[in-house]
Amino acid sequence: MNKNTKPFFILVLLLFYPFLSGCFQSDITMEEHLDELEELKIKMSEFEYENAILEETISSLEDTTGLLEKEKNRLLGTTAKMEVENKKLVAKLEKMENQRITQLMDETGLVNLKDIDDTIIIDLPYATTNNFVGEKVYSIELCLLQLETALKLKAANELAKQDGLKIKIWDGYRPHDVQKVFWELTPDPSYVGDPALGSDHNRGTAVDVTLVDQDGNELEMPTRFDDFSPNAWRNYQSNTPEAQKNMEYLTKIMVESGFTTINTEWWHFADSNAKNYPVLNIPLEDFVPDLDF
Numbered sequence: 001m002n003k004n005t006k007p008f009f010i011l012v013l014l015l016f017y018p019f020l021s022g023c024f025q026s027d028i029t030m031e032e033h034l035d036e037l038e039e040l041k042i043k044m045s046e047f048e049y050e051n052a053i054l055e056e057t058i059s060s061l062e063d064t065t066g067l068l069e070k071e072k073n074r075l076l077g078t079t080a081k082m083e084v085e086n087k088k089l090v091a092k093l094e095k096m097e098n099q100r101i102t103q104l105m106d107e108t109g110l111v112n113l114k115d116i117d118d119t120i121i122i123d124l125p126y127a128t129t130n131n132f133v134g135e136k137v138y139s140i141e142l143c144l145l146q147l148e149t150a151l152k153l154k155a156a157n158e159l160a161k162q163d164g165l166k167i168k169i170w171d172g173y174r175p176h177d178v179q180k181v182f183w184e185l186t187p188d189p190s191y192v193g194d195p196a197l198g199s200d201h202n203r204g205t206a207v208d209v210t211l212v213d214q215d216g217n218e219l220e221m222p223t224r225f226d227d228f229s230p231n232a233w234r235n236y237q238s239n240t241p242e243a244q245k246n247m248e249y250l251t252k253i254m255v256e257s258g259f260t261t262i263n264t265e266w267w268h269f270a271d272s273n274a275k276n277y278p279v280l281n282i283p284l285e286d287f288v289p290d291l292d293f
């Protein structure tokens with residue numbers, strides 16, 4: 001029975017109710033029957049009224065649903081358009097950032113060592129907390145050098161490769177502000193370049209390096225990196241024969257490739273033309289695209 005026929009069925013039942021019930025309840029008067037019928041008619045009209053309101057509500061809900069569906073589709077279309085626009089903007093920003101970095105590298109002369117020789121192992125303790133400062137002083141692990149210096153290091157690495165070894169670099173270009181941090185902690189020119197003069201690292205013309213075997217294992221050397229003690233001096237007399245041999249081998253290939261040494265740090269080598277380049281204070285993060293917007 002559907003919702004339209006149901007009221008009529010009930011109405012018919014109500015009309016015949018006095019006669020039907022009369023068969024069983026003969027002691028109820030006709031007047032009482034009529035009262036009861038009147039009451040039921042009122043309830044019926046109330047029911048019909050509520051039914052009409054309900055139908056009206058349903059139809060208005062259907063209208064709203066249709067409008068919402070239309071709005072949803074409109075918004076979906078707008079979202080799709082915005083995604084396309086967003087992609088275009090990101091691509092444009094990437095292009096602009098790459099242009100900015102290319103210009104910065106042209107101006108400073110610095111190059112990414114990875115682009116010159118990707119077989120050199122880059123492992124920068126200053127980009128971690130495992131260094132003599134005990135803090136991460138580089139926000140990113142990026143090894144930059146002057147092109148001339150990078151090419152000299154590549155040449156040294158070629159020599160090492162001929163003997164089944166490779167160069168591992170612990171530091172290259174270092175912004176001048178970081179040099180000041182080092183100096184505040186260790187104001188000893190034997191181990192840290194005085195920022196008033198500027199370190200060759202600030203020029204991108206010094207490297208801190210060691211040697212690794214084919215499997216990347218570091219060769220035995222006189223000390224660990226940044227051991228600021230006489231044990232790291234080149235003329236230290238109590239090295240093991242193996243450490244002495246490895247240090248001398250590293251020195252030989254580096255000097256042959258155009259680097260100079262200092263006595264107090266076996267790992268530090270400067271480009272023989274180091275002082276031809278200016279001291280720089282550009283943070284490392286400036287050399288990578290900034291895509292936050």
Ligand SMILES: C[C@@H](N)C(=O)N[C@H](C)C(=O)O
Nearest residue numbers: 191192193199200201208
């Ligand atoms: C801090 C140490 N790794 C170093 O590079 N020292 C030299 C002398 C420098 O700071 O130039």
Ligand SMILES: [Zn+2]
Nearest residue numbers: 206207208268
């Ligand atoms: Zn150094």
